[in-house]
Amino acid sequence: MNYLVIPAYEPDYNLIKLIEKIHHRSNFYIIVIDDGSSAECQDIFARAEDFATVLHHQGNQGKGQALKTAFEYIQSLNKPGTVVTADADGRHRIWDIFRSLTKSNENPNTLVLGVRAFTGKVPLRSRFGNSLTRILFKLQTGVAVSDTQTGLRAFSTDLIPFMLKIEGQRYEYEMNMLLEASQAYPILEVPIETVYINDNQASHFRPIRDGLMIYKNILKFALSSFSSFIVDYVVYALSILCLSFIPTGLRVLLSNGLARVTSSVFNFSTNKKLIFKNKASSFKTGSGYFGLAVGLFILDTVLIRLFNSGLGVNLLIAKILVGIMLFILSWTVQTLYIFKERTCSPL
Structure with a gap:
């Protein structure tokens, strides 16, 4: 019928x-x-x-x-x-x-x-x-x-x-x-x-009221990523300040590593449970996510060091600039690969 x-x-x-x-x-x-x-x-x-x-x-x-x-x-x-x-x-x-x-x-x-x-x-x-x-x-x-x-x-x-x-x-x-x-x-x-x-x-x-309702899920993802960046930045900044007695290269590596681990755990849990409501095993999605986290950590550390040593950008400011650059990359990989439970063919 x-x-x-x-x-x-x-x-x-x-x-x-x-x-x-x-x-x-x-x-x-x-x-x-x-x-x-x-x-x-x-x-x-x-x-x-x-x-x-x-x-x-x-x-x-x-x-x-x-x-x-x-x-x-x-x-x-x-x-x-x-x-x-x-x-x-x-x-x-x-x-x-x-x-x-x-x-x-x-x-x-x-x-x-x-x-x-x-x-x-x-x-x-x-x-x-x-x-x-x-x-x-x-x-x-x-x-x-x-x-x-x-x-x-x-x-x-x-x-x-x-x-x-x-x-x-x-x-x-x-x-x-x-x-x-x-x-x-x-x-x-x-x-x-x-x-x-x-x-x-x-x-x-209603463009404003209903628009906000329509974009709610998309905005939640962006908010999760932004919250994770805040966690990452706070841990990084505290570590940079507290480890001032360590040579700059090692200080960036240790500070960025600690910040990345902390924010990655936070971001993974938030995205899996609240944003994507992904039902796949944590091992399956977690392995992919933390592979991404390692890649982003390497890029983050290298780029911060390049901004600081090559361009003379302050370490705290360099962290913000690099974070913005890597945001879209992280978003794209998570949405298209890590938390995508089923691959659909584009139209």
Whole structure:
């Protein structure tokens, strides 16, 4: 069975136009979720019942929870098939919905995304928001996704238990879905028409508040790395000051070694348990991580010494400069290799 899931909050009659066309041109089992919309919108949902099953939330719980409510309902029907999610404002053309369905049917156990080209006249916040998250997503997962904000997605019902375990109730749920799926399933793309209605004014996406929620997991990783650098720097600085009676070369080696061991243990524990929530054995991930730590330690020590002896940079300042240089290298290796439980092919 094919399911079309449409979460709706304060929809207009574009919703009726969409589901009426879908109803007459396909065998989709259409599910619309009223996510706590106002009384003024209830006539729309009443008309939607002519073409779809309408599920209601008493209050606004967020797009993520609306999707989960639909997934739970589909699971209760116990009829395997394919699930397609689409937005309620009519921005997704019916032929793009059908193409996403076909792509998913041809590639079971994958997450299919209907992706926009972002060419021509695109609202600034949509262009900027997608460009930023696309870059950050690639850095964190190693998987290239052309459109991180698309609501047109398709997957088999076998993936519903996986989808229900993903954290988030509002817009962050869709980003969390991409982050989790990139580590568990292949992600495929279907190009779709780019449609913005009234310059995207009807969107309930709040750039600041919801943006922070979307970037939460990525920011947690950066915060973990920064905290580890602070631990590393404090131990290094104290050691440099306390071991002033030792020749400079040996002092840098000992201070940097002690700082690196301390910060590495802290960073490994934090990233494994809190950031990546990696379930692989500590021995497997730990061996890779500490191999990286040794490599970074050698680079760190050599570069600090070169900055100090070759350029005359103060040892404490040199530590900061080198730390910044090695941050991206550390981030990339950890995210793409050490804590990546499953390697997915880029799109």
